[in-house]
Amino acid sequence: MFTDAPNFDVRDYLRLEMMPHFLCPGCGHGIALRALLWALHDLAIDKDKLAIVSGIGCAGRLSAYIDANTFHTTHGRPLAFATGLALARPDLHVVVISGDGDCLAIGGNHLIHACRRNLKLTCLMLNNEIYGMTGGQVSPTTAETRLTTTTPLGNNEPSFDACALASAAGAGFVGREVTRHVPKLKELMKAGLEHPGFAFIEVLTDCTEVYGRKNELGSSPEMIMRQKSDMRPSAYRNTVDTPFHPTSLPTGILMQNDRPEYGAAYRRAAALAAAKGAKK
Amino acid sequence: MSGSKLASVEAGEASAAPAPIARKTPFNVLIVGVGGQGVIMVSKVLAALAQWRGFEVKQSEVHGMAKRGGSVFSHVRFGERVWSPTIAKGEADVLIALEWAEGLRWLPYLKPATGIFICDTKRIVPPFACLNRKPGAPMRYSRETAEQVANYVAEGYAIDATTMAEELGNERAANVVLLGALSTALDFPIADWESTVSEFVPKKTIAVNLEAFRLGRTWIAEARSPAPATGTPPLLPLAEVPFTPRLEINAAWCKSCDICVKMCPERCLRLNDDRIAELANPEKCTGCRLCEWLCPDFAIRVHLEAQGKAAEEAAR
Numbered sequence: 001m002f003t004d005a006p007n008f009d010v011r012d013y014l015r016l017e018m019m020p021h022f023l024c025p026g027c028g029h030g031i032a033l034r035a036l037l038w039a040l041h042d043l044a045i046d047k048d049k050l051a052i053v054s055g056i057g058c059a060g061r062l063s064a065y066i067d068a069n070t071f072h073t074t075h076g077r078p079l080a081f082a083t084g085l086a087l088a089r090p091d092l093h094v095v096v097i098s099g100d101g102d103c104l105a106i107g108g109n110h111l112i113h114a115c116r117r118n119l120k121l122t123c124l125m126l127n128n129e130i131y132g133m134t135g136g137q138v139s140p141t142t143a144e145t146r147l148t149t150t151t152p153l154g155n156n157e158p159s160f161d162a163c164a165l166a167s168a169a170g171a172g173f174v175g176r177e178v179t180r181h182v183p184k185l186k187e188l189m190k191a192g193l194e195h196p197g198f199a200f201i202e203v204l205t206d207c208t209e210v211y212g213r214k215n216e217l218g219s220s221p222e223m224i225m226r227q228k229s230d231m232r233p234s235a236y237r238n239t240v241d242t243p244f245h246p247t248s249l250p251t252g253i254l255m256q257n258d259r260p261e262y263g264a265a266y267r268r269a270a271a272l273a274a275a276k277g278a279k280k
Numbered sequence: 281m282s283g284s285k286l287a288s289v290e291a292g293e294a295s296a297a298p299a300p301i302a303r304k305t306p307f308n309v310l311i312v313g314v315g316g317q318g319v320i321m322v323s324k325v326l327a328a329l330a331q332w333r334g335f336e337v338k339q340s341e342v343h344g345m346a347k348r349g350g351s352v353f354s355h356v357r358f359g360e361r362v363w364s365p366t367i368a369k370g371e372a373d374v375l376i377a378l379e380w381a382e383g384l385r386w387l388p389y390l391k392p393a394t395g396i397f398i399c400d401t402k403r404i405v406p407p408f409a410c411l412n413r414k415p416g417a418p419m420r421y422s423r424e425t426a427e428q429v430a431n432y433v434a435e436g437y438a439i440d441a442t443t444m445a446e447e448l449g450n451e452r453a454a455n456v457v458l459l460g461a462l463s464t465a466l467d468f469p470i471a472d473w474e475s476t477v478s479e480f481v482p483k484k485t486i487a488v489n490l491e492a493f494r495l496g497r498t499w500i501a502e503a504r505s506p507a508p509a510t511g512t513p514p515l516l517p518l519a520e521v522p523f524t525p526r527l528e529i530n531a532a533w534c535k536s537c538d539i540c541v542k543m544c545p546e547r548c549l550r551l552n553d554d555r556i557a558e559l560a561n562p563e564k565c566t567g568c569r570l571c572e573w574l575c576p577d578f579a580i581r582v583h584l585e586a587q588g589k590a591a592e593e594a595a596r
């Protein structure tokens with residue numbers, strides 16, 4: 001229980017001059033960030049060999065706090081930037097931090113094609129079921145009946161099971177965890193970071209100030225405590241044809257396969273093209 | 281129990297099963313312990329032997345806890361005719377326990393006037409006996425001494441079978457030491473006991489197990505001659521607490537979210553008048569780090585200071 005924890009001081013991985021961060025009190029994104037930094041620490045990944053690419057949103061903001069190479073891109077596009085980076089620099093660990101709106105709404109197409117290519121990347125989707133940053137609009141993972149600024153009578157659209165989507169689209173690694181279980185979340189992230197193909201990890205986090213307040217889900221600790229019960233129908237229910245059990249919240253590594261990774265094929269083609277160019 | 285297996289018990293001797301000893305009312309043996317100790321093996325040997333001796337045998341057991349360190353028991357009943365597979369409270373002729381507290385737990389099943397209690401002094405402390413999560417904290421494990429228990433049973437033996445087996449070079453043979461002890465309560469020929477034991481232990485360990493069996497048997501014989509043997513199991517020494525936790529709370533980063541306060545398993549944190557987290561009950565803190573992990577604002581760092589080292593540094 002106390003193994004490797006004592007050596008890990010999260011402050012060694014933060015841009016201290018940026019702290020305290022801008023997230024609201026109790027926001028689960030902060031816990032997810034700790035788990036990521038802890039995983040990177042455990043795997044002894046060199047900061048200079050680490051590239052964090054994020055989109056826009058409260059989740060996207062996290063890259064600004066990490067003491068590594070960080071790239072705060074545009075809304076919905078972090079996977080596109082990250083794909084280019086990972087192809088050009090296979091020596092880097094490329095980690096994408098995205099939100100549910102960022103990754104599934106405006107960035108949904110990038111996600112399915114990133115899964116399809118199975119390029120070595122780690123994509124964290126911090127799912128708080130809401131557009132937190134812009135004040136609480138409905139997102140593709142907002143559960144039915146929930147109140148948002150754009151669904152004042154309660155959401156009546158079915159929501160995505162993002163893990164089912166990612167695995168159907170071909171991701172080599174799919175996992176899910178809640179922020180309440182920090183060591184488990186860290187271990188899942190480590191497994192994803194070590195996976196040789198595309199790793200998609202859904203982190204169920206709490207937007208305490210907007211989603212929680214609007215839906216009267218209680219205080220920050222209350223929201224954390226109910227993480228595995230009624231709060232996340234989007235992750236349990238058969239909203240799309242999910243291969244994962246809908247009766248209890250499935251967490252941990254949900255799917256892992258050894259489909260060919262795309263980067264190698266890309267580099268072979270690039271070498272071939274370069275050789276042809278030289279002949280001319 | 282399969283008949284074929286039994287036939288092979290004394291295959292070399294080509295002898296027929298001996299004539300049954302008359303036992304109109306069934307003889308009841310309750311074998312208890314903790315998952316992984318070999319309770320089921322003891323009951324299988326006994327059941328096989330009783331069947332070999334011509335009795336009808338019924339055995340029922342719970343073994344689902346075998347891998348989990350949970351409570352395991354097995355009822356063995358044999359006699360001319362046996363109907364129920366389970367032993368009722370107050371009906372066991374022999375209670376044989378591979379673990380001290382498990383033995384005490386089942387005492388009410390022993391026949392009050394004649395029951396024989398044979399209990400290993402081995403202690404396996406279950407996790408829920410921990411009073412708190414602090415390393416080295418006292419355990420709520422049974423504190424009864426063997427002398428106290430002796431007053432409750434007609435005949436009782438507290439036997440350190442685990443150490444005896446360890447000294448033979450195989451800790452796992454402790455259950456066979458107890459089988460040896462059990463054998464003294466039954467009038468089965470010693471040769472039958474030994475051949476059955478040999479049948480049920482791994483081939484490579486037959487010698488050490490037979491030694492263990494004889495050791496248990498002679499231990500009881502010796503203990504019986506002067507007075508019922510008692511040996512007080514040593515009280516668990518309290519492990520030394522290896523460190524003292526110290527919390528570093530960064531007031532400038534704390535956003536008063538209350539997560540650490542409500543999620544701390546020991547409830548030793550609170551928000552102060554400025555609504556900043558503070559450690560209100562440092563003596564209760566176990567250093568579990570949950571507050572550090574769950575603080576979304578990185579405002580808590582738990583330092584586990586090796587005991588003595590902190591004092592050393594202060595002196596410098």
Ligand SMILES: Cc1ncc(C[n+]2csc(CCOP(=O)(O)OP(=O)(O)O)c2C)c(N)n1
Pocket residue numbers: 056057058059060074075098099100101102103106126128130131132133134139207
């Ligand atoms: C192209 C574009 N469209 C819209 C926006 C406005 N916008 C900023 S963040 C955001 C949604 C963020 O939601 P999510 O990805 O779930 O992140 P969260 O804030 O919940 O962590 C939107 C719509 C934008 N910045 N750029």
Ligand code: SF4
Pocket residue numbers: 022023024026027028029058059128132133206207208209210211
């Ligand atoms: S709006 Fe929601 S997601 Fe954004 S920082 Fe606040 S609590 Fe977190």
Ligand code: SF4
Pocket residue numbers: 525527543544545546547548549559564565566567568569570571572582
């Ligand atoms: S380390 Fe934190 S959570 Fe754990 S007991 Fe101490 S104060 Fe409570």
Ligand code: SF4
Pocket residue numbers: 026533534535536537538539540541556557574575576577578579580
């Ligand atoms: S969890 Fe962190 S931010 Fe929240 S009250 Fe505790 S120390 Fe403050």
Ligand SMILES: [Mg+2]
Pocket residue numbers: 057099100101126127128129130131132139
């Ligand atoms: Mg969101």
